[in-house]
Amino acid sequence: RRPYTPPQLEVYGDVRTLTAGQGKPPNDTPAGNGFS
Structure with missing residues (x-):
């Protein structure tokens, strides 16, 4: 393993939170989109 x-799991985890915090809120950033 x-x-x-x-x-x-990463998208909805810390990675998503940190990335979203830089510009867009977690709710506004769907999985696989807005990650850039």
Whole structure:
């Protein structure tokens, strides 16, 4: 097993929160979109 979290979990996890906090709110950034 790898200590790597699946993309689905990461999107709704800390990664999404940190990225969304830079510009768009978590609710405004759907999974796989607005991550840039």
